[in-house]
Amino acid sequence: MAEKKISPWVKAGLDWGPLIVFFIAFNRLKDGSYEILGREYSGFVVATALFIPLIAFSTLVLWRLTGKLSAMQIATLVLVLIFGGLSVWLNDPTFFKMKPTIIYLLFAGILGAGLLRGKAWLQLVMEEALPMEHAGWMILTKRFVGLFLALAVANEVVWRTMSDEIWVDFKTFGLPIILIGFIMAQAKLFEKYGIDKAEEDGAEEK
Incomplete structure (x- = not known):
């Protein structure tokens, strides 16, 4: 698939949007403890759980719009899925x-x-x-x-x-x-x- 040009503002929003949402979510949830499916989670872990699907979605949208992903974007997504997933799964x-x-x-x-x-x-x-x-x-x-x-x-x-x-x-x-x-x-x-x-x-x- 050939690479397509998109607005720099759209690209910046897709690149940085999930991180900004994580920052906001963390600061709103950091002092609390949240029970989900019978298990207690810190605000940090809940914010991480929100970040994982957001970055996966933004990366998919970026790929659909441009037809291309850089090696850094792919590696970042894979490591977020692995290490973010471990943090949520192990509650750590x-x-x-x-x-x-x-x-x-x-x-x-x-x-x-x-x-x-x-x-x-x-x-x-x-x-x-x-x-x-x-x-x-x-x-x-x-x-x-x-x-x-x-x-x-x-x-x-x-x-x-x-x-x-x-x-x-x-x-x-x-x-x-x-x-x-x-x-x-x-x-x-x-x-x-x-x-x-x-x-x-x-x-x-x-």
Whole structure:
């Protein structure tokens, strides 16, 4: 299925909507205990139970609208289903808190394996939106590996040493802000190794 273009606002809503709903649900339910089918659940677990079908639905809608899902979106959905499902089934939020750590280690490992083979697999995901020379992709991939490893450590520190409220704030706002800041900090790299898309298309036509 060919990839289709959709409104950036629609895409942002599908990408971030489930996380925002989780944040709101957690803050409304965090102080309570809820009996469901004869079993007591904390507000954290109930919010997690709401998040799982929401992210599955939003991912399905995104796929139907665009005809394509990135490797990160697929991996995120699978890990949410596994670790979120374990948290609900075992009534233990620990598994859901570990999910970001597993995701970041997974991507660091995949990108690192590509680097060992002299390949920048990040280029396969982002090249269309960000044309750049191979040398630039290799540098950016190395930096992303370092970032993902640092975020994995940070997530472990936060959920193991701080309150649920701080961890939810960190997951909802802290991690996205760090990622956006990291990408913005690569401006000089993009400027040095970037390829003008119009010139590239013109060269291909010749």
